[in-house]
Amino acid sequence: MRQAAAELAARCEGQVNRLARELAERRFAAIPDYADLPADMRDVEIAATARYAIRQFLRMAAGTPVDQDDLRLFRERAAQRAEEGVPLATLLTTYHIGAEVIWDALVAEARPDEMDALLMLARLQLRGTNRVVVAVTEAYQAERAALLDERREAVRDVARALLAGEAAGATAARYGIPLADAYLVLDLRLKDGPPNAGVAERRVLRRIRAGLEGVGEGTPLMLPDEHGVHVLMPAHAAERLPELERLLVGAGTEAVPVIAGAARSQGTADVPDASRQAARIAGIAQATGRPAGVYELGDVLLDYHLTGPGDSGRVVAAALEPLDAHPELLETLRAFLDGDMDRRRTAAALAVHPNTVDNRLARIARLVGADPRTTRGMLLCATALTLRGRGGRA
Known part of the structure; x- marks a missing residue:
């Protein structure tokens, strides 16, 4: 039987070229994108590989021994196709x-x-087909993994350059990474993760990366450091901040919740400043025990200013701008603070009923977003009033 099988295979060996052409025709019919491949790939490389594969099987069936070296061409072609994106x-x-x-x-x-x-x-x-398919799959996946690692490192290099205020265009162009005119910069902190949370944290980050790719255009620029992970997304992603917050909070777990600071750059030159602001916001949110979520400057404004005024003086002063169109509310706020937050004393100073003071304070809380009847709101309003008198200077 073995001899008969060898003779049958040997009789087909003279048909190799015809079989290769038939293979190309069937492939053309079965694979929609086959005709769009470059001519040298389709008519030279793939055709040569087809002839080699057909001839190799027929010779093996005729009794010629095979070894791993016979798979070399298949492995090389698989790696090449992986690089070409097939x-x-x-x-x-x-x-x-x-x-x-x-x-x-x-x-x-x-x-x-x-x-x-x-x-x-x-x-x-x-057996032969399985042997070839296994070799091809292994070579293809190894090449894709290498390409993915290379691109991931390129993404980190681009992010690292932008965060450092350096030119990133050459690396971005080489790897097809689009650059935005301005960025939403996120600083992610995996809040209070347990000491052995390495695997859990990596799972959270993997979910975040996959989710962000669905929200933004292309690959998000991510760069880990000792505190967490920097994420750069095109500036228009800020329009979808609530969606981003749901994504980030949902990616976290009870053991590894996610806190993020967010800041917006005006261009690429000020990405480093936006990054520092986002990191400071995230650090404040984490240190003050806030729940998982995305925080901007306005969410931690007083803490941000008091822990290091720097760039926040004008923003704190601007917190009371909604009251500029309501002089009676500004007057009430000043009287309320001067009267040590005593509504009756405030009412007497303004010659109004205490209920009027209550109504005005409630309006102030709605307009400003901070209630002067609470400790934190009082501190913010008092600080803002002082800074307004100094032209917004810290």
Whole structure:
């Protein structure tokens, strides 16, 4: 039977070129994008690989021993296709089409007394196809993993350059990473993770990365450091901040909740400043025990200013701008603070009823977003009044 199988395979070896052409025709019909491939890839490389694969199987079936070196061309082509972006499914489909072409040729060539030999060749073909498909898949995946690592490092290099205020255009262009005119900068902190949370944190970050790719355009620029992870997204992503917050909070867990500071750059030159602001906001939110979420400057404004005035004086002073159109509210706020937050004393100073003071304070709280009847609101309003008198200077 082995001899009969070898003779049957040998009779097909002269048909290699015809079988390769038939393989190309079937591939063209089965794979929609096949005709769009470059001509040198389709008509030279793939055709040569098809002839090699068909000839190799027929010779193996005829008794020629095979070893791992016979898989080298398949591995090389698989790595090349991975680099060129050909889908793995498309690549594997070509090998299964090739197996069909060879089987049809064997069936057509077999004589009635060679059925047992044909069955032996079917088993050999299944083994041979599996051997090639495994080698091709391994080589393809290894190359894709290497390309992914290279691109991920390139993304980090671009993020690192932008955060340092350096030119990032060359690296971005080389790897096809789009650069925005301005950025929403996030500083992520995995809040209070347990000491052994390494795996859990990596899972959270993986979910964040996948989610951000769906929200923004292209790959988010992410760069980890000792405190957390910097994320740069095109500035228009700020319009979807509530969605981003849901994504980030949802990616976290009870053991590893996510806190993020957010700041917006005006261009690329001030990305470092936005990053420092986002990191400071995240640090304040984390240190003051705030729940998982995304925080901007306005959410931690008083803490931000008191822990290091720097760039926040004008923003704190501007907190009371909604009252500029309501002089009676500003007057009430000043009287309320001067009267040590005593509504009756305030009412007497303004010659109004205490209920009027209550109504005005409630309006102030709605307009400013901070209630002067609370400790934090009182501190913010008092600080803002002082800074307004100094022109917004800290």
